[in-house]
Amino acid sequence: MGGVRKALKINILRDNNVKYTKHKIGEEALYSFQVLWYAKSVAFIDKPLYNYVQRGDSQSHLKVDDPWGGVALAMKDKVQEMDLYPKFANTINAFLLTASAVSANCLANNYPFSSYLTEVKRCRRRLSEVIDKKYPIDKNNMSGKARIVGWLLQHGFYLLIWVLAKLKSMRK
Numbered sequence: 001m002g003g004v005r006k007a008l009k010i011n012i013l014r015d016n017n018v019k020y021t022k023h024k025i026g027e028e029a030l031y032s033f034q035v036l037w038y039a040k041s042v043a044f045i046d047k048p049l050y051n052y053v054q055r056g057d058s059q060s061h062l063k064v065d066d067p068w069g070g071v072a073l074a075m076k077d078k079v080q081e082m083d084l085y086p087k088f089a090n091t092i093n094a095f096l097l098t099a100s101a102v103s104a105n106c107l108a109n110n111y112p113f114s115s116y117l118t119e120v121k122r123c124r125r126r127l128s129e130v131i132d133k134k135y136p137i138d139k140n141n142m143s144g145k146a147r148i149v150g151w152l153l154q155h156g157f158y159l160l161i162w163v164l165a166k167l168k169s170m171r172k
Contacts, residue, residue, distance in 0.1 A: 012038050025064065026071035030078055037082075065106055065119065068099035073130060089135035094142050100127040101149035104158075108165030120158050127153065 012018065018034040021027045036042060072095045079088045100123055107119045131137070139147050152161050 008035055008039065021071065021074055023071050023074070025067040029071050030075055033075065033078070037084075063106075063110060065110060066099070066103040066123070067106065068095075068102050069126070072096045072099040076130070089132055090138040091141065093131050093135055094138040096127065096131050097137055097139075097150040097154075098142055098146040100124070100153055101146045104149055104153045104161050105165045105168075108162040109169055113162060116162055117158055120153070120161065124153055124156070 012035060016034060016038045018031060018038070020031050021029075072092070075095060076085075076092045079085050079092060085092070103123050104120050107116050107123060110116075111119060142150070149161055149164070152158075
């Protein structure tokens with residue numbers, strides 16, 4: 001749900017101080033959550049209203065190691081600030097696991113194997129530090145790929161993640 005696909009009353013933004021974050025990738029996630037949370041009603045338009053163009057040099061194609069990690073942590077902080085954490089903790093856990101799975105995949109594509117091992121182990125440590133073990137992970141709302149790579153990461157199957165990422169990049 002990107003920012004350009006929303007039509008909303010400006011008072012939702014003003015009254016609740018809703019703004020985009022400064023993250024380079026995923027900056028609309030927190031914005032979208034807040035807009036939907038504060039909206040009294042939501043409607044969907046089922047026809048295209050614009051043409052979406054992906055450019056090879058866009059921010060979504062930046063070569064980064066952890067594109068969603070900061071956004072996932074910002075989301076966790078925001079729902080805690082809004083006193084909504086118990087309601088969304090399992091979803092936040094899923095977002096954190098998904099972000100770590102994406103990071104593990106990026107690391108495999110960005111580094112030779114020996115450097116990747118060091119970085120992916122660091123990724124797993126960060127995940128174990130931020131995931132809330134008092135709540136389950138809402139795996140039903142994760143993509144299949146994120147569930148698989150997340151499980152592999154949690155169980156230390158680093159070589160398999162690296163091989164899968166390399167195979168996928170060869171298909172492109």
